[in-house]
Amino acid sequence: MIIRIGNLIIKELIQFRRDRMLSVFILLAPALQLILMAQNVERGITEQPVVILDQDHGRLSRQLVVNLDNTEELNIVHHVQSMEQVRNLMDQGDARLAVVIPAGFTQGLTGFHSPQQKVRSVAPIQVGIIADGTNTLAASTTLGAATGAVGRLIADLATSYGLVSAEFVDFRTDIRFNPTMDFRDFSVPAQLGFITYQVTLALASLGLARERELGTLEQLMVTPLRRLELALGKGIPALAIGSLNFAIMWAISLLVLQVPMNGSVFLLAALTLLFVATVVSWGMVISAISRTQQQAILFVFILAMMEIAFSGFMVPVKNMPSFLQLFSRFAPLQHYLVIIRGIMLKGAGLRELWPQAIALVALSIVMGVVSLHIVGQRRS
Amino acid sequence: MSPRRMAAIVRKEMLHIVRDPRNLFLVAFSPALLLFLLSYVFSFDVGQISMAALDLDHSALSRAYLANLTSDQDLQLVIRLREYTEAVPLLKGGDVDAVLIIPPDFSERIQSGKPARVQAVVDGADPFAGSQALMVLEARSKVFVARASMTARAQMVPWVEMRTVVWYNAGLESLLSMVPGLLAIVLIMPSMAMALALTREKETGTLEGLVATPVLGLEYLSGKLLAYIIAGLVSAVLALLVAVLWFRVPFRGSLLVYLLLTGVYLMACMGAAIVIANFVRSQQTAMFVVMLVFLVPSFFLAGLITPIGTESLGALLTSYTLPTTHFVEIGRGIFLKGLGVESLLRPTLILLGMGIGAMAIGLGLFQKKIG
Numbered sequence: 001m002i003i004r005i006g007n008l009i010i011k012e013l014i015q016f017r018r019d020r021m022l023s024v025f026i027l028l029a030p031a032l033q034l035i036l037m038a039q040n041v042e043r044g045i046t047e048q049p050v051v052i053l054d055q056d057h058g059r060l061s062r063q064l065v066v067n068l069d070n071t072e073e074l075n076i077v078h079h080v081q082s083m084e085q086v087r088n089l090m091d092q093g094d095a096r097l098a099v100v101i102p103a104g105f106t107q108g109l110t111g112f113h114s115p116q117q118k119v120r121s122v123a124p125i126q127v128g129i130i131a132d133g134t135n136t137l138a139a140s141t142t143l144g145a146a147t148g149a150v151g152r153l154i155a156d157l158a159t160s161y162g163l164v165s166a167e168f169v170d171f172r173t174d175i176r177f178n179p180t181m182d183f184r185d186f187s188v189p190a191q192l193g194f195i196t197y198q199v200t201l202a203l204a205s206l207g208l209a210r211e212r213e214l215g216t217l218e219q220l221m222v223t224p225l226r227r228l229e230l231a232l233g234k235g236i237p238a239l240a241i242g243s244l245n246f247a248i249m250w251a252i253s254l255l256v257l258q259v260p261m262n263g264s265v266f267l268l269a270a271l272t273l274l275f276v277a278t279v280v281s282w283g284m285v286i287s288a289i290s291r292t293q294q295q296a297i298l299f300v301f302i303l304a305m306m307e308i309a310f311s312g313f314m315v316p317v318k319n320m321p322s323f324l325q326l327f328s329r330f331a332p333l334q335h336y337l338v339i340i341r342g343i344m345l346k347g348a349g350l351r352e353l354w355p356q357a358i359a360l361v362a363l364s365i366v367m368g369v370v371s372l373h374i375v376g377q378r379r380s
Numbered sequence: 381m382s383p384r385r386m387a388a389i390v391r392k393e394m395l396h397i398v399r400d401p402r403n404l405f406l407v408a409f410s411p412a413l414l415l416f417l418l419s420y421v422f423s424f425d426v427g428q429i430s431m432a433a434l435d436l437d438h439s440a441l442s443r444a445y446l447a448n449l450t451s452d453q454d455l456q457l458v459i460r461l462r463e464y465t466e467a468v469p470l471l472k473g474g475d476v477d478a479v480l481i482i483p484p485d486f487s488e489r490i491q492s493g494k495p496a497r498v499q500a501v502v503d504g505a506d507p508f509a510g511s512q513a514l515m516v517l518e519a520r521s522k523v524f525v526a527r528a529s530m531t532a533r534a535q536m537v538p539w540v541e542m543r544t545v546v547w548y549n550a551g552l553e554s555l556l557s558m559v560p561g562l563l564a565i566v567l568i569m570p571s572m573a574m575a576l577a578l579t580r581e582k583e584t585g586t587l588e589g590l591v592a593t594p595v596l597g598l599e600y601l602s603g604k605l606l607a608y609i610i611a612g613l614v615s616a617v618l619a620l621l622v623a624v625l626w627f628r629v630p631f632r633g634s635l636l637v638y639l640l641l642t643g644v645y646l647m648a649c650m651g652a653a654i655v656i657a658n659f660v661r662s663q664q665t666a667m668f669v670v671m672l673v674f675l676v677p678s679f680f681l682a683g684l685i686t687p688i689g690t691e692s693l694g695a696l697l698t699s700y701t702l703p704t705t706h707f708v709e710i711g712r713g714i715f716l717k718g719l720g721v722e723s724l725l726r727p728t729l730i731l732l733g734m735g736i737g738a739m740a741i742g743l744g745l746f747q748k749k750i751g
Contacts, residue, residue, distance in 0.1 A: 019661065019662060019664075019665065021659060021660050021661060021662075021665050022660075022662065022664060022665040022668065025665060025668055025669060025672070026668065029668075029669075029672050030672070033672055033676070033677070036677075036698060037676075037677060037680055037681065039694060039695070045686060045687060048687065090547060091713075091717055091719060091723055092723060093709065093713070096687070124541035125541065126541050126542075126543050127541070127542055127543065128543050128545065129542050129543065129544045129545070130544075130545045130546070130547055131544070131545070131546045131547070131552075132546075132547060132548060133546040133547060133548045133549030133550065133552050133556075133557065133716070134548050134549060134557055134712040134713075134716050134717065135557055135683065135685075135687055135712075136549070136552050136553070136554045136557045137685055137686060137687075138686070138687045139546060139549075139552055140454075140512065140552065141511075141512065141515075143544060143546075144512060144515040144516055144519070145515065146542070147515075147516075147519045147542060148515055148518065148519040150542055151519045151522050151523050152522075154523065154526060155522050155523075155526055158526050158530065174499065174500070174501045174502070176468075176471055176501060176502065176503055176504060176505075182507065183507045183686075185505075185507075186505060186506055186507050187680070191676075191680070194676055195672075195676065198668075198671050198672070198676065199668075202664065202667060202668050202671065206663075206664045206667075210662075210664065214583075292402065293663045293664065294402055294403065294406065294576055294580070294663065295402050297572075297576060297663065297667045298402065298405070298406050298410065300667065301410070301414075301569070301572070301667075301671075301675075302410070302413070302414065302417075304671070304675070305414055305417070305418060305565075305566075305675075306417060306418075308676075308679055309417070309418050309421040310421065320421065324420065324421060338474065341505060342472075342474075345505045346472055346505055348472055352469070352472050352473055
């Protein structure tokens with residue numbers, strides 16, 4: 001039995017090596033893609049273009065503009081004279097935030113004479129902030145930054161009147177797990193997971209479908225191979241290539257992209273193997289139920305897009321409605337992203353990650369059994 | 381080039397698409413289905429920060445402070461802690477984005493005019509949630525404490541009030557922003573189908589039959605392209621119906637302009653598909669290349685979730701070479717901003733250039749030969 005499986009594996013590997021384009025692509029492209037994407041994913045949302053409509057031209061309006069420009073998130077690129085110009089720049093996407101400072105801004109804030117004069121209630125002075133809502137993440141970031149800049153102006157003003165001491169609030173922050181809040185450290189592990197997922201699924205899902213389409217499956221059937229052997233012989237090469245791919249990319253993310261590795265390498269390796277095995281099982285099921293490669297590819301695409309959507313990368317799972325949360329529990333990628341981020345960034349161990357680990361074990365067993373069953377059934 | 385021969389190719393391809401239910405599904409129906417499935421993930425609101433609080437002060441002021449922080453939907457207080465040791469496991473398990481600690485002397489220090497102390501422990505592993513949490517907490521704390529300490533001393537300075545307006549998507553609903561963007565991703569499917577069709581002819585040997593006909597390379601490729609663009613437009617209309625009728629995303633621009641620019645986008649993607657198909661022999665490889673070159677980068681680099689990078693030239697270039705980036709901009713521009721073609725000239729011309737360039741390269745590489 002071992003020999004027969006071994007022979008099938010050798011056949012698969014030879015076939016893989018002979019499709020030069022495929023083998024080059026599978027071994028090199030994922031690593032290149034990881035580097036390219038990681039280099040180009042921003043470190044955060046920074047330097048968003050802002051347009052200013054200053055109708056005041058006073059000392060404090062200029063101060064507010066400086067405060068806005070000093071934030072990391074905002075970059076003032078335009079000063080305009082009219083709302084039409086604001087509208088134009090926002091339409092074109094050349095500005096993502098507009099700040100409108102009304103005439104009388106400085107006057108209103110400094111109009112009363114001495115700070116000793118007690119002022120109990122004064123009408124607030126309004127500043128208009130307009131955000132571009134077409135990208136909600138950018139909008140909430142720019143709005144937050146603008147709020148901060150206005151807050152600083154108020155605080156400075158209050159301090160200059162001696163109403164509060166300069167350090168009126170001692171706001172201490174303690175950022176855990178990723179102290180510089182580097183977006184790259186956050187996204188590289190996710191990209192690692194995505195790419196490994198795709199490579200493995202693409203490899204595992206077409207094997208049987210292709211043999212069936214080209215008619216070579218019949219030849220395999222007249223050999224003494226049993227169904228378990230066929231499934232293992234097809235699955236193991238995909239598992240091996242998928243894991244190899246992961247190892248290469250993992251090394252690149254540590255050495256080239258400088259992503260920290262705070263947890264146990266052994267745990268990560270073990271759970272990655274489980275993850276890849278689950279994906280291989282999914283792939284084998286697709287392969288067994290598709291009659292042509294095209295059909296298999298269709299399934300792969302739909303599955304891959306759904307996995308990416310449910311992975312929690314774009315939308316945190318805890319923000320999803322409950323029926324979607326339920327769905328996402330069946331997506332191995334979602335559990336895996338929690339695991340890989342937990343281990344690499346937070347140094348988490350099994351004590352924190354046991355729910356995800358159990359989910360992966362359960363998914364891999366169920367999918368493994370299902371795929372063995374289906375691959376066997378479809379032989380005739 | 382004979383229009384008659386090209387028309388014959390278009391007809392042949394159309395029959396191919398229509399007669400094979402799987403292919404028909406892939407080309408015409410899968411974008412609508414995928415849009416439907418993907419959009420559901422975004423059909424509720426993102427950006428809420430969940431927080432735990434450890435209030436050691438237990439005063440009216442500290443309660444007012446917490447109430448002030450969580451007065452709107454941005455910040456949600458999910459759990460009140462009793463001791464500090466509870467904080468770290470919560471953060472490690474990802475249950476909250478931040479933990480706020482109010483020390484026992486919080487209100488006393490404010491009343492006596494000393495700087496108040498608060499501490500926030502933030503999960504930096506998710507930088508978006510983390511920095512959002514930090515920004516919101518810090519800004520609101522400053523404003524609250526400044527007002528509280530002035531009230532304590534019965535003095536006020538004039539206040540600045542921010543009047544915030546969000547244009548194009550007044551409620552900052554992520555669904556409205558994502559659906560026009562996701563359309564660009566799901567409309568990769570027709571191009572994928574075309575790459576598969578091109579490689580399948582090689583793999584199953586039917587290209588040989590075509591080689592023996594008088595059809596020229598140009599006629600073959602442009603006929604195929606035309607057929608798939610038409611089919612792609614049908615799929616775009618179906619997906620558009622899902623967006624407008626099911627998800628009720630406002631469509632503020634002109635339908636004609638949108639379809640025209642969708643055609644340009646499909647041409648750019650399909651041009652790339654022709655180039656890819658030239659180099660690969662099997663459908664498996666074609667799928668793999670399309671996934672790696674188009675699909676995954678589109679999720680990360682096309683400005684769908686985070687705005688495209690402006691930090692470095694490399695980032696800008698990578699994003700700009702992806703056709704998806706430009707169509708995300710076009711989609712949001714037409715759907716949400718109601719822009720006409722004159723305001724979308726830049727992305728349109730880039731896509732047009734890409735399409736024509738890729739077609740020229742694809743044609744130059746294509747050889748009507750066997751082996």
